[in-house]
Amino acid sequence: MKRLPVRPKASRNRRRRAAEIIDAAAQVFARRGFHGASTQDIADVLGVRQASLYYYFPSKEDALEMVCARGVEGFVEAAISVTEARGTASDKLRGLIASHLSPLRDRGDYVKVFLNERRHLPTESRRRIGRLSRAIERIFEDVLRAGIRSREFRGDLDPRLAALAILGMANSVATWYCKELNASVDRVAATFAALVIDGIRRKGRRR
Template identity: 60%
Template sequence: MNTRRKPELRIVGTAPQTSGTNQRRRQSEILDAAAKVFAQRGYYGASTQDIADILGIKQASLYYYFPSKEIALERVCMKGVEGFFEAATEVAAQKTTASQKIRGLVQAHLAPLLDRADFVRTFLNERHYLPPASRKKVGRLSRAYEKVIEKVLSEGVKSGEFRKDADPRLMTLAMLGMCKSVAQWLGKDDVYQVPEVAEEYAHILLGGISKRSD
């Protein structure tokens, strides 16, 4: 669709950059709006009109920036997962106890809810509706992330820091379940802030998987 081959003929010093930069800024604004309506009404429940309304432009104008609604969903979902894997990998690489790593992982998981809640929510709830290619791409990242957590738990079991009779995969699923659900209720009736939730959840989790209470 976008027949923009590399702009080979760019003339020297002058800066036709203004556009490229503005374009990127506008795309980002549109993604913000898309994330908001996708998170609120779901992918199929949200119309491109809803997105345009937030920005105060006409529905058709969106297509100057995005080739399709599906692509917009993919971009929103990617922005919702990306960072999770890197942050987790960094925590897992620290030279410290497995318990401490778990605390770090819980914190790292909840942190994005502070500034990207709509993206995270869209990733969590709407990624099923991605076309197969995008879903696989997103799924790979997501699974890699889970594996990082699972490894920390396995090592904690192997080292004797965590219960030997526990299944690392099930522990991972339990931990992720707890953490993911925060995205659903944070900012609704309950008034908890991210840091206290992270601390309490890590505490609950560790009490359960550590051999001795900390």
């Protein structure tokens, strides 16, 4: 086993160092998937020995849990605060979409891992995180339902199906947003919201 060229300095702040570790894990899990990534891969990103990681987490699965947790962190709170503000159902939906895409800006890897790898979590934490997912679906659904009740949205809309459609659309951004950065997250959010609210068909000469 070879000696590392330069021994990295130990951080004086454990918290900060732990965040660096989890950040590297997020990066690697996002790229190769949980099972496709080895703890060695994470260590390589940090320039550290594989075994050193275990000072910061007790198992690879726990690392995944930390990444996933940060991947949904704040999603629900942000969504709730959007729905509690004043405004039409359309406004709220626009806000929901924007707040849902927002974490892609600074936590893209975490979100990707949450979306694609959460199924590999051990049962208990998977359940816990699954509840958060469903909470978010519910919030979208409720806004749609409210819009239908207020006659702002079409009465023939299936709120559950529409919520899944909108979330599917929004979540798909995580797979390409970093590659094609000619569109900012805000612009994507606005475009998507306009698309589902008014549709793509030209208006004016209808009915």
